[in-house]
Amino acid sequence: MTLPRTDAADRPADADTAGRTPAHLLRVSDFDPMALAAVLDLAARMKREPLAWQHSLRGAAVGCSFEKPSTRTRVSLAVAAHRLGMTTVMLNKEEMQLGHGETWEDTVRVLSSYLDALTLRTFEHGTVERLAGIATVPVVNTLSNDHHPCQSLADLLALTEHFGTPAGLRAAFIGDGRSNTCNSFLEACAGVGMHLTIAAPPGYETDRDLVAAARRTMQRTGGSVEFTTDPVAAVRQADAVYAEVWVPMDRPQERAERVRRFADYRVDGALLAQAGADTVVLHCLPAVRGEEITSDVLDGPQSLVWRQAANRLPTAQAVLHTLIAGGGG
Numbered sequence: 006m007t008l009p010r011t012d013a014a015d016r017p018a019d020a021d022t023a024g025r026t027p028a029h030l031l032r033v034s035d036f037d038p039m040a041l042a043a044v045l046d047l048a049a050r051m052k053r054e055p056l057a058w059q060h061s062l063r064g065a066a067v068g069c070s071f072e073k074p075s076t077r078t079r080v081s082l083a084v085a086a087h088r089l090g091m092t093t094v095m096l097n098k099e100e101m102q103l104g105h106g107e108t109w110e111d112t113v114r115v116l117s118s119y120l121d122a123l124t125l126r127t128f129e130h131g132t133v134e135r136l137a138g139i140a141t142v143p144v145v146n147t148l149s150n151d152h153h154p155c156q157s158l159a160d161l162l163a164l165t166e167h168f169g170t171p172a173g174l175r176a177a178f179i180g181d182g183r184s185n186t187c188n189s190f191l192e193a194c195a196g197v198g199m200h201l202t203i204a205a206p207p208g209y210e211t212d213r214d215l216v217a218a219a220r221r222t223m224q225r226t227g228g229s230v231e232f233t234t235d236p237v238a239a240v241r242q243a244d245a246v247y248a249e250v251w252v253p254m255d256r257p258q259e260r261a262e263r264v265r266r267f268a269d270y271r272v273d274g275a276l277l278a279q280a281g282a283d284t285v286v287l288h289c290l291p292a293v294r295g296e297e298i299t300s301d302v303l304d305g306p307q308s309l310v311w312r313q314a315a316n317r318l319p320t321a322q323a324v325l326h327t328l329i330a331g332g333g334g
Contacts, residue, residue: 026331029137029144030324031130032152033192034218038226041161041196048162048316048323055088055319062329063090065121069147070096072127073254077290077317078147078155082124085322094120110139117141121329125149128255143328150255153185155324156289157193159316163309164245166316167285172198172227176287177239177280178247179204180270180297181263182211182232186249186289191230195219198226204239205232206266236270240280245309247287248272248298264296273299277307285309 024039036044051058067086071079086093096116098104103112113136116123122143125133130151137144147155164171176194178187182205191211194201195218203211216230223229233239240246251267252260272286286302288310294300303310 026327028328029140029146030154030328031133031137031144031146033154033157033189033196034222035154036196038196038198038222041193044158044320044323044327045162045165047327048158048319049165051088051322051326052162052316052319055322058089058322058326060090061326062121065090065329066092066094066119067122067124067325068094068096068116068120069124070098070126071147072098072125073148075126075147077314078126078321081317081321082147082325084318085325088322089326091121091325109136113139122325145324145328149185150253151185151188153189153289154192155317155321156186156313157189158320158324159313160190160247160287160289161193161197162316162320163287163312164285166312167309168244173200174244175200175202175242176245176247177202177204177236177243178249179236179239179272179276180249180251180267181205181209181253183209184249184253186247187211188215190247191215191219192222194230195222195226195228198223198228200229200231202231202233202239202243204234204236204270206234206270209266236276237279240276240284243280243284245285245287246272246277246280248292248302249289250291250293251297252293267297271297271299272302274301277302287313290314 023037027035069082083093117140120142123140124145124147126147128150130149133144133146133149146152161171168174176199178190181187182203191201219230251263284307286308288298292298292303
């Protein structure tokens, strides 16, 4: 992966810590630009040689908790752990004392003495932050209401494979500007120096503090972020167009309102025609075909969606290895 250049004069005050492995992965920005490049490089190597690390974490164990439904995350984590020689322990709240009154805090203190890492797919982002503050092993946020970092790593790997480098690419995110996928993709774009335009209807704007932090990173990496309510304007000159479900898992009661508000934010052939012929389409899946994206686009020649999904495996493998072993190995 090609890193955006950072002149010595532009290096932040904590430049000596650049590239260090974070204790946890709760959001994409936990990886600084150098560390982000390193984990993506490792993921690319692991995709080419998936079994080359099968003894690197032999005897280690990862606990995986899922409070939301999961397909790609559940399977990719289990296979990734297997390819590292790890044991996967699926943690079902109803089968644990968590379902009978024990707190997560007490549970995590004990699990930290059994496991080498803990992954959590949950609702409130504060939950993963709180547990990371207690755990003595790495915690991986595999999805919360505010962030979806593992998906964004797979997105970046797919873009790198297709374009050679993500640095300097122009992307358009169409839909809910405050969704967990959008938040993480914004941080991902900041980390690699991409130019992102977010097209969202009024009332669905990205959090100001998150945008401000992303822009500070973009000053170092050369990226940028802009906002519009016009999806057509957003996709013009875009190298990649990102679609996402209109109704998140935690807000089913908002379906009628969201379908009405997002009706003009469908990624279909007409919208894609406003972009370049070489523009690719992204989606984190699962997709509601005919709603936020049409089948002809999802299955069409410009779709990178299935590569994104496939890349959930090597990126999960790279994240586990990096956080537990502390590097590429």
